[in-house]
Amino acid sequence: xxxxxxxxxxxxxxxxxxxxxxxxxxxxxxxxxxxxxxxxxxxxxxxxxxxxxxxxxxxxxxxxxxxxxxxxxxxxxxxxxxxxxxxxxxxxxxxxxxxxxxxxxxxxxxxxxxxxxxxxxxxxxxxxxxxxxxxxxxxxxxxxxxxxxxxxxxxxxxxxxxxxxxxxxxxxxxxxxxxxxxxxxxxxxxxxxxxxxxxxxxxxxxxxxxxxxxxxxxxxxxxxxxxxxxxxxxxxxxxxxxxxxxxxxxxxxxxxxxxxxxxxxxxxxxxxxxxxxxxxxxxxxxxxxxxxxxxxxxxxxxxxxxxxxxxxxxxxxxxxxxxxxxxxxxxxxx
Amino acid sequence: xxxxxxxxxxxxxxxxxxxxxxxxxxxxxxxxxxxxxxxxxxxxxxxxxxxxxxxxxxxxxxxxxxxxxx
Amino acid sequence: xxxxxxxxxxxxxxxxxxxxxxxxxxxxxxxxxxxxxxxxxxxxxxxxxxxxxxxxxxxxxxxxxxxxxxxxxxxxxxxxxxxxxxxxxxxxxxxxxxxxxxxxxxxxxxxxxxxxxxxxxxxxxxxxxxxxxxxxxxxxxxxxxxxxxxxxxxxxxxxxxxxxxxxxxxxxxxxxxxxxxxxxxxxxxxxxxxxxxxxxxxxxxxxxxxxxxxxxxxxxxxxxxxxxxxxxxxxxxxxxxxxxxxxxxxxxxxxxxxxxxxxxxxxxxxxxxxxxxxxxxxxxxxxxxxxxxxxxxxxxxxxxxxxxxxxxxxxxxxxxxxxxxxxxxxxxxxxxxxxxxxxxxxxx
Numbered sequence: 001x002x003x004x005x006x007x008x009x010x011x012x013x014x015x016x017x018x019x020x021x022x023x024x025x026x027x028x029x030x031x032x033x034x035x036x037x038x039x040x041x042x043x044x045x046x047x048x049x050x051x052x053x054x055x056x057x058x059x060x061x062x063x064x065x066x067x068x069x070x071x072x073x074x075x076x077x078x079x080x081x082x083x084x085x086x087x088x089x090x091x092x093x094x095x096x097x098x099x100x101x102x103x104x105x106x107x108x109x110x111x112x113x114x115x116x117x118x119x120x121x122x123x124x125x126x127x128x129x130x131x132x133x134x135x136x137x138x139x140x141x142x143x144x145x146x147x148x149x150x151x152x153x154x155x156x157x158x159x160x161x162x163x164x165x166x167x168x169x170x171x172x173x174x175x176x177x178x179x180x181x182x183x184x185x186x187x188x189x190x191x192x193x194x195x196x197x198x199x200x201x202x203x204x205x206x207x208x209x210x211x212x213x214x215x216x217x218x219x220x221x222x223x224x225x226x227x228x229x230x231x232x233x234x235x236x237x238x239x240x241x242x243x244x245x246x247x248x249x250x251x252x253x254x255x256x257x258x259x260x261x262x263x264x265x266x267x268x269x270x271x272x273x274x275x276x277x278x279x280x281x282x283x284x285x286x287x288x289x290x291x292x293x294x295x296x297x298x299x300x301x302x303x304x305x306x307x308x309x310x311x312x313x314x315x316x317x318x319x320x321x322x323x324x325x326x327x328x329x330x331x332x333x334x
Numbered sequence: 335x336x337x338x339x340x341x342x343x344x345x346x347x348x349x350x351x352x353x354x355x356x357x358x359x360x361x362x363x364x365x366x367x368x369x370x371x372x373x374x375x376x377x378x379x380x381x382x383x384x385x386x387x388x389x390x391x392x393x394x395x396x397x398x399x400x401x402x403x404x
Numbered sequence: 405x406x407x408x409x410x411x412x413x414x415x416x417x418x419x420x421x422x423x424x425x426x427x428x429x430x431x432x433x434x435x436x437x438x439x440x441x442x443x444x445x446x447x448x449x450x451x452x453x454x455x456x457x458x459x460x461x462x463x464x465x466x467x468x469x470x471x472x473x474x475x476x477x478x479x480x481x482x483x484x485x486x487x488x489x490x491x492x493x494x495x496x497x498x499x500x501x502x503x504x505x506x507x508x509x510x511x512x513x514x515x516x517x518x519x520x521x522x523x524x525x526x527x528x529x530x531x532x533x534x535x536x537x538x539x540x541x542x543x544x545x546x547x548x549x550x551x552x553x554x555x556x557x558x559x560x561x562x563x564x565x566x567x568x569x570x571x572x573x574x575x576x577x578x579x580x581x582x583x584x585x586x587x588x589x590x591x592x593x594x595x596x597x598x599x600x601x602x603x604x605x606x607x608x609x610x611x612x613x614x615x616x617x618x619x620x621x622x623x624x625x626x627x628x629x630x631x632x633x634x635x636x637x638x639x640x641x642x643x644x645x646x647x648x649x650x651x652x653x654x655x656x657x658x659x660x661x662x663x664x665x666x667x668x669x670x671x672x673x674x675x676x677x678x679x680x681x682x683x684x685x686x687x688x689x690x691x692x693x694x695x696x697x698x699x700x701x702x703x704x705x706x707x708x709x710x711x712x713x714x715x716x717x718x719x720x721x722x723x724x725x726x727x728x729x730x731x732x733x734x735x736x737x738x739x740x741x742x743x744x745x746x747x748x749x750x751x752x
Contacts, residue, residue: 334460382541396408
């Protein structure tokens with residue numbers, strides 16, 4: 001096989017099937033992944049959750065993962081947040097002509113590994129090759145589906161005054177990692193992406209209690225954006241203790257260097273739970289016992305006043321509103 | 335008007351220094367400060383070390399307020 | 405809460421004297437005061453005004469127009485502090501110019517822009533040089549470096565500002581000023597001390613919660629005494645003599661000029677431009693930029709806001725067509741802009 005992707009690989013020719021067999025099939029292998037036009041599947045009775053997500057990230061490889069791992073985690077975590085045990089996933093690639101086959105192999109390998117870890121089967125896929133310059137190296141879109149666990153009923157509109165807000169770990173690592181990996185600001189820090197599939201963490205919580213109102217994974221926009229979304233969707237206020245938010249010191253350092261707010265940096269392996277105060281400790285302890293959520297922390301609570309707002313309790317014993325970023329995050333000097 | 339970054343000097347070499355803020359490291363221009371040594375704390379702005387820092391903010395605060403006996 | 409904050413908090417919240425107006429000059433102070441929620445602690449008789457100390461807020465519309473001219477007409481690669489990306493020009497801001505295909509790149513330091521010019525000899529790199537005395541040395545270092553490297557594809561578009569003469573313009577806007585700690589770290593305290601002799605009071609403050617609270621407490625205690633005062637509340641960074649090497653550097657590379665402040669108009673000898681021997685690195689000369697007169701929105705009252713003459717809410721555009729997402733005036737653009745802070749804060 002050639003060592004770069006060419007337009008022939010996307011033409012439906014022999015090269016296409018060669019690519020699929022040698023790279024995708026070997027890494028994703030399972031009985032549902034066939035050469036037919038569609039995968040034939042069965043789901044258990046009851047409700048299912050389904051979600052789709054497109055992934056473009058530059059650079060496509062970064063400390064702690066690559067676009068492949070990200071593409072699995074993203075869709076798995078989206079349905080997991082609705083209480084669904086991940087079952088099947090489809091993926092679609094748009095690859096730029098000239099992309100190294102070796103790199104594609106690395107990406108496929110990490111997709112296979114992450115899918116196995118998340119307990120999801122990759123059952124169908126599609127590959128298109130775009131001309132040079134038409135896409136930035138590689139784009140991946142994934143769709144995941146799974147059955148919702150009995151007795152679980154979560155939604156962004158279910159947060160209630162008195163609920164405790166729990167994050168599953170330190171925030172902003174993915175965004176910070178990507179920022180540094182781009183090399184634009186010449187900053188060096190030992191930070192890896194938090195990118196991880198999180199169904200097992202959610203399952204661990206459900207084993208303790210199913211009385212959870214909201215689960216949301218904080219992706220682009222970070223935890224701050226999730227808080228605003230829930231405040232709006234549930235028509236409640238949110239009160240956060242700034243000092244109790246777990247933040248990696250390196251992330252803090254980069255943020256102070258560039259004048260960025262860690263609450264708005266992207267995460268790819270962090271959950272935000274809204275749960276009644278009575279079960280908050282159970283949720284916290286269940287999370288702390290799991291890989292990727294040992295630093296879980298209660299960061300605040302839901303209030304009946306200040307509807308639609310996120311209020312921070314600050315170090316001087318005052319309250320302030322979490323300001324909302326407008327558009328892209330930019331480093332600032334003032 | 336000016337975000338300052340307090341950081342520790344890791345090394346100094348010919349007018350530039352590597353500084354470390356909580357593990358985030360970067361090269362900055364250090365030629366505006368004399369006798370800079372590894373371990374010193376400096377205030378960095380826009381990639382330039384502009385001042386040495388000689389204590390933490392809490393002892394500074396109590397000193398300032400103490401001077402005025404308030 | 406540490407002891408210093410607790411004690412300062414008592415003084416601030418307990419103030420029951422006559423109404424006082426305190427102006428924080430520095431945009432980063434505005435930002436931190438907002439972030440710490442300090443305003444919500446103030447009793448009604450303490451008015452905290454946000455002054456013109458955000459380089460973004462005082463950069464005139466025409467400067468953004470000049471940058472866009474260089475990007476679109478001269479095909480320059482514009483490097484800038486991120487702060488300027490969303491500042492409105494007459495027609496558009498830099499973000500929109502970038503979306504239209506202009507080469508606009510945020511950098512952390514002017515040095516990074518020099519590096520970019522070195523690595524890309526085919527690009528004409530322009531750095532948007534804004535900022536007060538704190539930031540100006542970084543531009544001067546960059547220009548000197550470019551000269552040493554004999555780079556002929558690097559230049560800076562200056563809109564650097566100098567504070568001393570601006571203070572005089574602001575005299576009377578407040579009973580006391582919170583001076584910008586990092587400007588004084590460069591310039592030293594002589595100007596502030598001479599202002600005291602002219603009856604202008606103030607303290608120089610740092611940026612942490614502890615530093616801001618103690619500086620406010622000191623200001624209030626000194627105001628109670630009724631005498632003009634100057635106190636250095638940031639001695640761990642600010643020395644009386646400032647940073648002599650930085651002052652010497654600015655003197656070598658730049659000189660004072662009259663300059664326009666957004667909203668305040670032209671203030672004599674309050675700007676900095678490159679000296680003649682560095683003219684090769686002056687974008688205005690290099691690219692022969694025509695005189696561009698920016699046209700701000702006529703309804704915008706940023707200028708009065710910056711001088712403490714009116715509150716953001718007194719402006720007819722505020723919160724209506726001018727919001728953080730669709731900023732018309734510069735004070736709404738950055739988080740530390742007075743209007744932006746006021747807008748978000750008043751939603752509480």
